[in-house]
Amino acid sequence: MTELLGLVFSPWTEKARWALDVRGVPYTFRHYQPLLGEPALRLRLRRLTGRVSVPVLTADDGRVLADSADIARWADARGAGPTLFPAEHEAEIARIVDLSERALAAGRARALSRMLADDEALAEMAPPPIRRAHGALAARLGAFGVRRTLRKYGGHEDGAEAHLRTMVAALDELRATLARSAPSGPSGDAPRTLLGPFTFADIAMSQVLVNVAPPAALKLGAASRRSFSDPELRDRYADLVAWRDELYRAFRTA
The missing domain is CATH 1.20.1050 (Glutathione S-transferase Yfyf (Class Pi); Chain A, domain 2)
Incomplete structure (x- = not known):
């Protein structure tokens, strides 16, 4: 199952969730815990230095996306509903x-x-x-x-x-x-x-x-x-x- 890691109060996370939901793409949501969750996030992104942030989507094919617009584009190519990027x-x-x-x-x-x-x-x-x-x-x-x-x-x-x-x-x-x-x-x-x-x-x-x-x-x-x-x-x-x-x-x- 596709997983979205994010913060429930983050507008960037909400952009990704809204895109997934409006296209009807199934996924599970997992809340990211800042500071405590950063080592695991760095491993997932294969980025041991520099800035890392959520939302991060791990697709069912193993692809990892770390930008809300990229996640929305990925969702737009799947599911059904309004076309988000005509x-x-x-x-x-x-x-x-x-x-x-x-x-x-x-x-x-x-x-x-x-x-x-x-x-x-x-x-x-x-x-x-x-x-x-x-x-x-x-x-x-x-x-x-x-x-x-x-x-x-x-x-x-x-x-x-x-x-x-x-x-x-x-x-x-x-x-x-x-x-x-x-x-x-x-x-x-x-x-x-x-x-x-x-x-x-x-x-x-x-x-x-x-x-x-x-x-x-x-x-x-x-x-x-x-x-x-x-x-x-x-x-x-x-x-x-x-x-x-x-x-x-x-x-x-x-």
Whole structure:
């Protein structure tokens, strides 16, 4: 059976899961434990040095994929359902995915910076046994993991204002593109999509909103949800949050 290793609260993992689910590709999901699970992940990827991250898909034929877009493309060649990478939209999908990646990186830096000021949210990042037995230790361990993540992916040194500009530029472009698009369903009550048909571009840009207002279905503790919510952007882009929620209702059935 194909296995997907990921983090339940990660938008990158959600991009991969959504693609697999919408195409009806069977797989098992396994939660990745940062730090503790890294040695095994390095062995799986055959990468003993450098940066490693999830999601990682191990296909039933032994192939290993370590990028959400690559996983989505793999899924698109299997199963059935909406075509996520229609040939006529390839270039535009690639551009939108790149835009979403920049915005997601900026959103992650902003969310983790907020988390560093919230001991309760930091504790929620620690493994449950440590959290239950040692509350103060859990917060310190969570802080270590958050700072390590910020160092791992870089960009935090760019500063809050630079990250905010990146987020705003991406969200403004999303809003403008949706305003030009037609409803995706013949009845007119389906949510708008970026390119006409529902594609991976919609999945990718919807995940940018995780760092504005996490969806209700996302498994987060109350304190972690505070950190991932961006008060500066939540009200300003309430229409896009509503669009994301409509997209989930229409296309996220699994």
